[in-house]
Amino acid sequence: MLFKKESLFMILNVENLTHGFGDRAIFDNVSFRLLKGEHIGLIGANGEGKSTFMNIVTGKLMPDEGKVEWNKNVRVGYLDQHAVLTKGMTIRDVLKDAFKYLFELEEKMNEICDKLGEASDDEMTLMMEELGTIQDILTNNDFYVIDSKIEEVSRALGILELGLDKDVTECSGGQRTKILLCKLLLEKPEILLLDEPTNYLDANHIEWLKRYLQEYENAFILISHDIPFLNSVVNIIYHMENQELNRYVGDYDKFQEVYAVKKAQLEAAYNRQQQEIADLKDFVARNKARVSTRNMAMSRQKKLDKMDVIELAKEKPKPEFNFREARAAGKVIFETTDLVIGYDKNAPLSKPINLRMERGEKIAIVGTNGIGKSTLLKSLLGIINPISGKAILGDYLYKGYFEQEMEPKSNTCIEEIWEEFPSFTQYEVRSALAKCGLTTKHIESQVRVLSGGEQAKVRLCKLINNETNVLILDEPTNHLDVDAKDELKRALKEYKGAILLVCHEPEFYEGLVDKVWNLEEYSLLS
Secondary structure (H helix, E strand, C coil): CCCHHHHHCEEEEEEEEEEEECCEEEEEEEEEEEECCCEEEEEECCCCCHHHHHHHHCCCCCCCEEEEEECCCCCEEEECCCCCCCCCCEHHHHHHHHHHHHHHHHHHHHHHHHHHHHCCHHHHHHHHHHHHHHHHHHHHCCHHHHHHHHHHHHHHCCCHHHCCCCEHHHCCHHHHHHHHHHHHHHHCCCEEEEECCCCCCCHHHHHHHHHHHHCCCCCEEEECCCHHHHHHHCCEEEEEECCEEEEEECCHHHHHHHHHHHHHHHHHHHHHHHHHHHHHHHHHHHHCCCCCCHHHHHHHHHHHHHCCCCCCCCCCCCCCCCCCECCCCCCEEEEEEEEECCCCCCCCCECCECCEEECCCEEEEECCCCCCHHHHHHHHHCCCCCCEEEEEECCCCCEEEECCCCCCCCCEHHHHHHHHCCCCCHHHHHHHHHHCCCCHHHHCCEHHHCCHHHHHHHHHHHHHCCCECEEEEECCCCCCCHHHHHHHHHHHHHCCCEEEEECCCHHHHCCCCCEEEEHHHHECCC
């Protein structure tokens, strides 16, 4: 039951929400509310249903049961990490889509103008009134200066320098995130829904987004596994776990504190009750056959039958990443000589790069979006040819490559691993996936229906089960939950081979790598 005062500030109300995919339940009778000014962090392990929840509240997905009610006078903007950007669309096309509703109004205005010649006097009066209303809306929303508005916001986010006529599918992951973020800001919604906005963003733009959200007067819902970022911008936490959704006041650190106490109390109550159940059962077993004590035994049995039994949530499997190591590599892993990277000879991404990596070194590559971090890795591996110069790989290299983005297949997880390791038995395949934190239901699902974090775990499963002596990792922490990130960092620290890592999270690579290479030193864009 909502208090009257609270309902006045209600923006979104979700009641009795139940949803699942096949026999896999995601939510069971959960409720949620978003009030004016609340900055909500939506958290939970990979696969708990955070993105599914966003799709339900935005109307992209119909729930099995329950109701979703938005305040009628609110405009919602959704930054969707999984938004499909079609080949042939330019950056300008995507940004102009922010004003779609205004272009539709202009179309309606033109249709009214076309009908004016055939209208009666009464109809014309009504039409002129409607035209005036539409004209006011267009003027008040800067419709006639849209192009300059687009240029102004895209300059602030560093998109203008990419060229607004560039095909969006040619942009890096970070550039695409910035384009979608720019579109969202142009829409000027009252409410923001943000699904992992820091994925692929560089440190400068994460800092910019942090300041923007700290000063944001309206409400937002944020999905993120970036704990420092969450702590700096949210004041309410909603935690998804075991088909439940629980609300905590405060930031992530406060949530952890309260959650730990709550969990300890529940475990203590469970242990007390289990002891009581054992004692009651023992008494019944010993006394039900005796005439003198039968009534007392029946009384204890009734108490057992009526008892509301406490159940502890089943612990989610925690991932264990242990990389299989090949024989030692030669002294040099790679060496570049005047390497110039890029896809177009007329638009190189870098000045000549001269770098050398030796056996056992652990190096992080950092720098702003779009300067060529992923391109450098692909050039070193020979996946793409450099514009000029060369990269020479050392001897006896057993390479493991984690690519930033991969199109998920319609294979099941089992088929995906079997394809890579045909000699594995089914038990070995299932065991390998389970060690990466995937449940039986995940393991038997198609890869494409899994969450981003679960898909990353399938890819990591392939990587850790191949023998390697050098790992090339391109943003491996994107989409991973807190437990998986911590375990990956531990495993990489223990790995004796060389590591070349592209990462935008200093808290992940600090204490892991020996050197940090800032690619901006070689960039022609910086």
